[in-house]
Amino acid sequence: MWLICLLLRKMRKMREMNVLSESMLEAASHTPVLTKRGLSDVDKKIYDSVFNAVMNQRLPPGTKLTEAHFCELFNVSRTIVRKALQRLAYDHIVVIKPNHGATVASPTPQETREIFTARRGVEAAIMPLAIARASKAQIGVLRKLAKDEHAAFESGDRANWISLGGAFHIALAELAGNSVLKRFLNELVSRCSLIIALYELPGNVACSHDEHDRLIDVIASRNVEQAVKMMEQHLLAIEGKLNLNDEKEKINLAEILGLA
Amino acid sequence: MWLICLLLRKMRKMREMNVLSESMLEAASHTPVLTKRGLSDVDKKIYDSVFNAVMNQRLPPGTKLTEAHFCELFNVSRTIVRKALQRLAYDHIVVIKPNHGATVASPTPQETREIFTARRGVEAAIMPLAIARASKAQIGVLRKLAKDEHAAFESGDRANWISLGGAFHIALAELAGNSVLKRFLNELVSRCSLIIALYELPGNVACSHDEHDRLIDVIASRNVEQAVKMMEQHLLAIEGKLNLNDEKEKINLAEILGLA
DNA sequence: AAAAACAAAACTGAATACAATATTTATTAG
């Protein structure tokens, strides 16, 4: 009995205490020490490096991000590292607990539902603006993105494909020409990427290629009402494919231990 | 001729270089040095103090916020002050320019339009959620807020009245039960308060008391479609009362100098 | 007298140092 207890505790730790390995952050150091002036820029590099690693699912949720580690990797003081981590925390990519440092966020099912609800709202607000400003050329850009996404899917590059799926939505926000909504969507899309990494049922697809294509068609036809509706359906479909029962953890632990 | 030039330069400086005076931040120091442990909390105090001062229009847009000043006021090191200022910058309450420090944000007309557009979208997303969860008691809370708002208006306490006007919308977001949308709206409402301070035509009212009352009626009747529409109208009305011509500055300078 | 150049002060940017807290490892009693 105590053995199971011990194992359970260990399992929980293993899950929560992923450790940052350098391979997770694509070689971002190699700072050629050409920082002419005191100008920083490095904090942005750290931010992007973590952000991209999370988006591409190289940094799994729960991974501990130790400040000192980044100091080595980027050759800066903790001052800079902390700045980057605090910004990441603000964007809900990482979570900072006082005296416990930063870890990659792992949204709960409840949070997930809230995020998707918010995203539906924001994308609904974006759509009419995007349609109003969509030129032939810009629709071409969207089509290009959908094509790339399809290619990534075919080639089996799952991480890249998820990333491109997000890029399509970001491009739409860009098109809308509202920097506030774009920033909101940016946060939501990246958090959704995190969520998909956490909750997507294996073998399932997050965002089918055709749906984006059909969305582009409706946008091109400038049918606002239909476009908004289709976007909502699209997002509901993505959410529906997640495994969001709140008892995920329990179930997993049970099956890992070969019980039940 | 050079005198006019000099005056113009001085005027511009006066406008942009408001100086933080302690009276602007309601007595927030008085730290009884009871910080038992290293636990901070102070950065939140600084954040709130600035935030409230901006919301209540005690800190006008453009005011320079010097780090050292806050160090004295709150008896902490610049580390803490910087953390608070960076968070404020993230929420677009203040703007940080490299090597120039933090100043209270002064949104441009273009930004203003984007903020209001975003706000219409976010509030439209919030409304159905709020209606779905609105109990009798919660509607009572809304009515109480509207009443307080009316009282503040009657008593001529303009700052408090604007603040309460925002509080009504925040309460609605709270009711919706979506923390993400609530956070978005929080940012938008506070930025709108800033904007009203900057752009509202004197003698105009930002948010008429009756409108909130009528909104509550529609919410109580659970008519989602009508409520969304009314909210949109309400926000458009607020925006419409602003003086958003891009040449505001030029005009003001000219009339200040008594020319034209 | 106006403009330019220089000097001083104020302020921000970033690294380091020190203190507090958490986590791990070692130790010892049961």
Next chain:
DNA sequence: CTAATAAATATTGTATTCAGTTTTGTTTTT
């Protein structure tokens, strides 16, 4: 050998220090 305890280590929180930049004030030059 387990469980509890204590030391050691690692990590975060905050203050201080030094360096670089901007602003301000003064002097010098034309």
